[in-house]
Amino acid sequence: MKPGYDSIVLNWLIDPQQSSTEIRAVDRDIECKRAPIPLELGVGWISKYDLPMGMSVLRADYRFNSSATGKLVQTARLEASLPVETLMLHSLSHGRSIQDDHIMKETFSYGVGFDLFRYSQEIAVTPAVDCTFDCLATVLAVGRPALANLLGPTVADRTLVALGLGVAPAVVVRAMPSSVSSILQKAIPNNMTGLMRTLFIQARVLDYLTALIDHLGTNENDAPPVKVATQRARDLHEYLINTYGKLPTLETLAAQFNVSVRTLNNDFRAEYDQPIHTFIAEHRLSEAHAAIEGSDIPLKTLAERLGYSHVNHFLAAFRKKYGYPPGNLRKRQKRELS
Structure with a gap:
């Protein structure tokens, strides 16, 4: 099964002297291609691996100098027309990203503990990164036919609905426990090449999809999924115990969960007998x-x-x-x- 894209074009904004980079499905895997980041900001690489089952994994790795602290920099305008509706799952193991989505006409912010999910047949986004932190982003792209083939049509539909992506185009940011997202974040090994690397990435991606549907409760043979409020409280709890340093405000957390501060606090108190x-x-x-x-x-x-x-x-x-x-x-x- 061929990848769920023909080409993805990166029109670089971070360095005006660079025009664009085209990532094509017909090309071989791309491993650590240098991104045109000015040296005064830092260095960066992009990678792309196509898998036999109609999936692709992309990675962007940006490492910034201390002098870039506090800067919010747009990297590139990313555009793609996809042959089929495609689910793209974005996860950050480091850093924070803000995406201007020109199709949805909205801005989405996500970072460690909050993943971005996109379901669309067309992509036009301008991502920006907070240079205060290094940024390591991993993206899984899987077309709707490949998703149905992997999970079964019923589970695929239930999973898209549970993510809030029932009708394309749609984009959501959801809290996601590290027990799920870390599987995708660690999908690309540093010490393998060739077919061994491809098989390893494929195995990790399948583990990730299994963990995701288990977390969402969309597996056909599973017990009925937990209540939305209970799952929201559990996701927040997981985020809080795995995050160090200064936490976002309650207002920011509530916005990430798409509820009011009062609802988020009430959900958490009901599950853990304490306010946040x-x-x-x-x-x-x-x-x-x-x-x-x-x-x-x-x-x-x-x-x-x-x-x-x-x-x-x-x-x-x-x-x-x-x-x-x-x-x-x-x-x-x-x-x-x-």
Whole structure:
């Protein structure tokens, strides 16, 4: 089965001296082709691998210099006309991307913990990347016939509907647990070539699709899917416990889940018996207690990792919860070890 595209054209914006790059289905795999990123910003590569079962995996790897911190840079205008309606699943293991979709006439922002899903027969987008972070994006493209062949027509239809992509064109950003998205993110090996690499990528993609339909509850033989509110709360919980540093505001999280702050908080409280803010504070202070007991990590570094704007705020919160400052816990641990 041939790939679900004929060609994809990248009209580069990040470097005006570069015109365009065409990725064609008839071409061989592309491995780490240099992207025209100005040296003052950093370096980048693009890769493309076509699989025997009518699927393709694309990757963009951008690594930015510290001098580029804070810049939001448009990379290229990406255009493609596809022979069939195609599901494209975008996942970031690093960084943040903002896509201006010229067909949907909307802007979509996604990053670690939130994947972008597109179902369309035509693509016209201008992605931008936040140069504060390196960006590693993996995209799986699978045409509707190939999806039906892999999953079965019923499961394919149920999966598209569960993703909110029942009618093309459609684009959604959804919270996705790392147990699912990390399978796609790690699909391309660094130490394989030739047929071995192709088979490895194909196996990982099939594992990813299996994990995705299990997560969505769209497998024909599965029990009925969990309620939308319950799944939303679980997805948020997974995101919160796997994210370090400063978290997005509740307003931003609610927008990512396409609900109000009140609905998101009520869903979370119903599932975990705590409002979101309380859970975050309790979970992160418990992590801090364990880290102080089991490592020599500096308190300032620990405070930054847990998202506190100042170490003094962390010290006050820790004392309030445990009745003693973190320094006392560290001293006690050192005495017990000596």
